[in-house]
Amino acid sequence: SSNRESKPKNDLQDLLATLPSEKDWDGAPLYFYKGVWYPVFAIRGALSFQQHFIAQDTDIILASMPKSGTTWLKALTFSVVNRNIYSPKESPLLTTPPHELVRFCEMDLYSKIQLPDIEKLPSPRIFSSHFHYETLPLSIRDSNCKIVYICRNPLDQLVSYFHFARKFERENMEPLSSIDEGFDNVCSGIQCYGPFWDSVLGYWKASIERPDKVLFLKYEDLKEDISSNLKKLGEFLGLPFSEKEEKEGVIEEISKLCSFDNLKDLEVNKTGVFECAGAPNSTFFRKAKVGDWCNYLSPSMAERFGKIVEEKMAR
Numbered sequence: 001s002s003n004r005e006s007k008p009k010n011d012l013q014d015l016l017a018t019l020p021s022e023k024d025w026d027g028a029p030l031y032f033y034k035g036v037w038y039p040v041f042a043i044r045g046a047l048s049f050q051q052h053f054i055a056q057d058t059d060i061i062l063a064s065m066p067k068s069g070t071t072w073l074k075a076l077t078f079s080v081v082n083r084n085i086y087s088p089k090e091s092p093l094l095t096t097p098p099h100e101l102v103r104f105c106e107m108d109l110y111s112k113i114q115l116p117d118i119e120k121l122p123s124p125r126i127f128s129s130h131f132h133y134e135t136l137p138l139s140i141r142d143s144n145c146k147i148v149y150i151c152r153n154p155l156d157q158l159v160s161y162f163h164f165a166r167k168f169e170r171e172n173m174e175p176l177s178s179i180d181e182g183f184d185n186v187c188s189g190i191q192c193y194g195p196f197w198d199s200v201l202g203y204w205k206a207s208i209e210r211p212d213k214v215l216f217l218k219y220e221d222l223k224e225d226i227s228s229n230l231k232k233l234g235e236f237l238g239l240p241f242s243e244k245e246e247k248e249g250v251i252e253e254i255s256k257l258c259s260f261d262n263l264k265d266l267e268v269n270k271t272g273v274f275e276c277a278g279a280p281n282s283t284f285f286r287k288a289k290v291g292d293w294c295n296y297l298s299p300s301m302a303e304r305f306g307k308i309v310e311e312k313m314a315r
């Protein structure tokens with residue numbers, strides 16, 4: 001019926017025509033809407049998600065800037081939540097990409113004209129979004145659902161995104177020629193779901209004000225010590241690992257199952273296409289190194305961007 005449908009296309013075109021717009025690395029436009037630079041393919045879903053999503057108290061929302069470890073966080077959270085249903089040997093992660101087990105709201109679920117039928121999904125429902133905290137649908141902030149944010153070093157995030165965006169072939173769109181060409185934009189906060197600092201600060205502040213509601217994780221911390229971060233995640237979600245589970249090695253099993261080396265080599269992640277982004281599943285697995293930026297950015301670029309981020313974060 002008509003109330004199950006999101007806004008018609010023409011309204012969207014009218015809105016886009018009024019918004020500031022810049023080119024992303026892949027040549028596709030980014031649009032500046034209420035403080036955030038959205039990629040063109042997420043705008044319809046962004047409006048619909050904001051307008052229609054109704055959170056349940058048991059929901060878990062995974063939030064991030066793109067290329068900050070979203071895929072990893074999806075795999076980890078899915079595994080923690082479902083550890084009593086599937087043993088690691090029969091985990092759906094072995095046969096299904098993480099992005100299909102935990103779906104993006106604005107880029108996937110809410111991107112179609114028909115609204116998604118998600119009310120009756122078994123709880124806890126797990127969703128993901130690249131929205132900033134301030135722009136989340138009100139019911140997410142007002143309900144008791146939990147939010148887990150993952151943040152990554154902005155230089156690595158930028159380099160990872162650059163490589164990701166270059167994998168797309170956009171019809172009639174000329175990609176930027178090099179990482180240098182889009183760099184000024186990034187320094188001004190113009191990047192997919194940027195400004196970076198606004199995304200991070202919003203969730204950081206929320207995690208301090210409401211630590212039972214928002215958990216703030218860092219990609220680099222997870223790399224350094226996955227076990228204690230998994231414990232933190234379990235506790236935060238109200239699903240702490242028992243002593244018995246710890247002794248039986250459940251935490252290690254989940255870390256191994258979700259590790260980069262394991263997921264990247266699974267047939268399901270090596271082949272196939274992630275429909276909503278039009279990208280091969282394999283593009284979500286590149287190097288997973290901390291500090292890879294130094295192979296692509298000059299020291300002076302890193303210093304310039306580092307200073308800007310630092311200044312903005314000190315607000």
Ligand code: A3P
Nearest residue numbers: 067068069070071072160259260285286287288
């Ligand atoms: P690199 O491009 O630096 O390799 P997202 O999941 O938010 O799109 O982020 C993708 C980045 O996370 C990529 O970084 C990718 O290689 C890395 N990544 C994907 N799966 C991972 C995992 N299981 N563990 C650690 N890093 C992972």
